[in-house]
Amino acid sequence: MALIEAKSISKVYTMGDIEVNALKGVSLSIAKGEFVSVMGASGSGKSTFMNILGCLDKPTGGKYLLEDVDVSGMGRDELADIRNRKIGFVFQGFNLLPRTTALENVELPMFYKGVPAKERMGRAMEALKKVGLEKREMHYPNQLSGGQQQRVAIARALVNEAPIILADEPTGNLDTKTSVEIMELFVELNNTAGITIILVTHEPDIAEFSKRTIKFLDGRVISDEMTASRRARANG
Amino acid sequence: MVNLPFTAALAFRTLRVNKMRSLLTMLGIIIGVGAVIAMLAVGTGATQQITAQISSMGSNLLIILPGSTTSGGLRMGAGTQPTLTTFDSDAIEEDAPAVAAAAPVLSGSAQVIYGNQNWSTVVSGTTPSMLYVRDWQLAEGRPFSDADVKNATKVCLMGQTVVDNLFGGEDPLGKTVQIKGVPFQVIGVLAVKGQSVMGQDQDDTIYVPVTTAQRKLFGTAFPGMVRVIMIKARSTADLNAAQDQINALLRQRHHIMPGQDDDFTVRNLTQMMQAAEQSTKIMTLLLGAIASVSLLVGGIGIMNIMLVSVTERTREIGIRMAIGAKTWDIRIQFIAEALIMSLIGGIIGIALGVAGSSAISKIAGWPAVVSPFSALLAFGFSGAVGIFFGFYPAYKASLLDPIDALRYE
Structure with missing residues (x-):
């Protein structure tokens, strides 16, 4: 049973008179516990695909099954609920709420889920501990380094125990050393907690941390294979 | 479902971050509510x-x-021709069923002297009914x-x-x-009544028996002459009936033929005063309405911000939507x-x-x-303004596309 099942998904944007085919029938499935990186040049359709996987956007054609539930026909609030419970987002620009403490940022998904205040606090502290930020819960985003901010974002993605983390170029704003630390955190979460991670990147070095690499070009998947380093390791 | 403490805390924090802006936005409401309260208070x-x-x-x-006199074809207006008598007053009190009491008044200005003090005031000759007609109590002493009245005694x-001006701290009784x-x-000393509707000091007066006023103070052009008669009807509902009965009775007593004009005028003072009260209420409403406009403008300020x-x-x-905020969140x-x-x-x-x-007062x-009602009203109204003018921006926010919102710089 696949966690994510995309069946010939297409997406057409209409801009005035011009129709843009951003996705031209993409079919793939991702099983629970996978660590997938999605690569491709800008305009290849990878962002559109990620938006659809993240239930931020709806496909114009095809079907998207998330844990065997067809989400392609769902309304705004239903999708918001799916995002809240099943998907944790990690963005390139961190996207933490400004003037809001790390703790409160991590509490936010639970707030929208309706978790009682006391429980929220405990679980948020726990999630911050998992990403190694237990001493920084009262810091504001502007008092944290880029790497620390991204850890807060990861804690926020973890806190509702979502089975999937969607990370859109999570190391794009970070230096190499911090990038490696963040990627190691993802690897650990993938290995120990069995969280399915889907990572968008255009850096081959970063993609190396994943187990499977999917490449997009012109709205189609052009390759879907085991990540190069692992392939090499498996062969050698 | 809605988490009120959290939502309120969140809103408070956002407002605190933009202190100056929040304050200026609130200023519209502050002035609006303040104006409504002050205008309604006045x-x-x-x-x-x-x-x-x-x-x-x-x-x-x-x-x-x-009634009015007619001199050389010129009609002089109500009250210029004395036609009323104490006998009219007595007849009205006895024969008009809708009338509870009638008090004749013969009044005039007079200088009053006590010891080395003197004071000019209005002295009215009347009957004991007067105090009942005017709902007037005595502060001390006894009524005449x-x-x-029958003996025309010289009591007042x-x-x-008048007491204050003539006696200072001394007890005037006796x-x-x-x-x-x-x-x-x-x-006797009359209880304090304060200003009349016309702004006259009602306490600047002396009552004496009407007969004494007629014989000793002002004199009469014909027997029993008085200037006015004051009437108390049995109830508000009886006012019109009393007016009709008085008209009929006086026309008969004054031998006025059908088709001839009355030689007297009956005025409904209560109605006049109620009209004054009504117009003040309308003024209050109008002031309140004008002040509400500024509250409305304050509301538009909130919407703008x-x-x-x-x-x-x-x-x-966008972030909130991505992590699961629904439309209504x-x-x-x-x-x-x-x-x-x-x-x-x-x-x-x-x-x-x-x-x-x-300060105004x-x-x-x-x-x-x-x-308290106007305060509550203004408070409730400002809340309604907040919800009403907050809704459109909130509605706009809730319709944003999460992808576009996340990409917004």
Whole structure:
């Protein structure tokens, strides 16, 4: 049973008179516990695909099954609920709420889920501990380094125990050393907690941390294979 | 489902971050609510004053004025030709069923002297019915009786203003004063009534038996002549009946043929006063309505700022949506901010309005009464303004596309 099942998904944007085919029938499935990186040049359709996987956007054609539930026909609030419970987002620009403490940022998904205040606090502290930020819960985003901010974002993605983390170029704003630390955190979460991670990147070095690499070009998947380093390791 | 403490805390924090802006936005509501409170207070004060004056005048009052003279074809207006008598008064009291009491009045200005003090006041000759007609109590002493009227005794009831001017701290009861050189014994002091609707000091008066006034003070052109007759009807509903009965009775008593004009005029004082009260109430409403306009403008200010705020925080809205905020989560967040601003503005506005109206009453000398109702009304109204004008920005925010919102710089 696949966690994510995309069946010939297409997406057409209409801009005035011009129709843009951003996705031209993409079919793939991702099983629970996978660590997938999605690569491709800008305009290849990878962002559109990620938006659809993240239930931020709806496909114009095809079907998207998330844990065997067809989400392609769902309304705004239903999708918001799916995002809240099943998907944790990690963005390139961190996207933490400004003037809001790390703790409160991590509490936010639970707030929208309706978790009682006391429980929220405990679980948020726990999630911050998992990403190694237990001493920084009262810091504001502007008092944290880029790497620390991204850890807060990861804690926020973890806190509702979502089975999937969607990370859109999570190391794009970070230096190499911090990038490696963040990627190691993802690897650990993938290995120990069995969280399915889907990572968008255009850096081959970063993609190396994943187990499977999917490449997009012109709205189609052009390759879907085991990540190069692992392939090499498996062969050698 | 909605988490009120959290939502409120969130809204408070957002407002605190933009202190100056929040304050300026609130200023519209503050001024609006303050203006509504102050205007209603001034209006309510005026209405209450008039109501007090009306009740001080006595309830269900009619006044009968004598007719007009006609001299060389010129008609001179009501009251110029004395035609009324104490006998008319007695007849009305006895024969008009809708009339509870009738009191004749023969009044005039007179100099009153006590010891080395003197004072000019209005001296009215009347009957014991007067105190009942005017709902007037005695502060001390006793009223004069029918026997006093019958015997034309030289006794008087004195208003507080006259007492103050003639006696200072001395007890006036039993003392003798000179009115137009005639000695009168003070047997009672009238309770304080304050200003009349027309602004006259009602306590600047002296009552004496009508017969004494006729014989010793003012004289009469014909037997029993009085200037006016004051009537108390049995009830408000009886006022019109009383008027009709008096008309019929006086026309008969004055031998007026059908088709001839009356030689007297009956006026409904209570109705006149109620009209005055009504117009004050309308003025209050009008002032309140004008002040509400500024509250409305304050509301538009809130909407304006909230729209700016939504645009500024597009990215934040995107983040919230991405991690699971539903349509109403977003709406309630923005409505809560607008509501909190308007309610805080409302509270400050009420304080300002209360301070403002007491300042107005001190400086301008107008009575201003802040009723709890008007405070509650203004507070509720400011809340409604907050929700109403907060809704559109909130609605706009909730319709943002999460992808576009996340990408917004």
